[in-house]
Amino acid sequence: MDYNGSDTVPGPRAEDHLPHTAQAAAKIVIVGGFGVGKTTMVGSVSEIKPLTTEETMTQAGIGVDDDFGSPSKTATTVAMDFGRIRISDELVLYLFGTPGQERFWFLWNRLFEGALGAVVLLDTRRIEVSYDVMGRLEERGVPFVVAVNTFPDAPRYPMAELRQALDLTPDIPILECDARRRASSRDVLLTLVRFLHALHLTGALT
Ligand SMILES: Nc1nc2c(ncn2[C@@H]2O[C@H](COP(=O)(O)OP(=O)(O)OP(=O)(O)O)[C@@H](O)[C@H]2O)c(=O)[nH]1
């Protein structure tokens, strides 16, 4: 490969630099079934240009790709999403979005390694997928909050009803969100951070 010595490799953009006040970093995974909005959430909230590993869903995927989702959905994550957000002057979260299609779930265990917490994104049209998702997090001992991504044509349920349907213990936060909105996605992450902090204080998390 030709190499032109006069070419300069662009360095990181100013906004990519970590602020000097940052003292702690935590790995957070965004997990959920196919098409629940994981890539959208990482993209809406990340301060750096998110890394995505999306592949176009084509005719070739019929019968292989899961066939559910928003009509505007044309791509699916095949490995992971990656983003970063500063949640306070001191705390930085590294966000890892998982692939949602079941044929890629074998990648989850690796992605869960070292995660301090997780956001379980949920679409009320397919609540049943979340049982598997939460079960895998419980197996790995990763604490999570549940965020209900509000799609316009999805049924709305009172949070108490959903909590019961999901068999969530009273301490696990559940809230609605719109993964496309930065403020809403940030609220979800703040809820998770507060939950992790509370677990830490009670000694449930070391
Ligand atoms: N109406 C609405 N649409 C959304 C919302 N979040 C995501 N979408 C749309 O839903 C589709 C699916 O979003 P993705 O972010 O690709 O979902 P994903 O969970 O990463 O999907 P996989 O990686 O394939 O599992 C996209 O077309 C988004 O534009 C939301 O909060 N509301």
Ligand SMILES: [Mg+2]
């Ligand atoms: Mg995705």
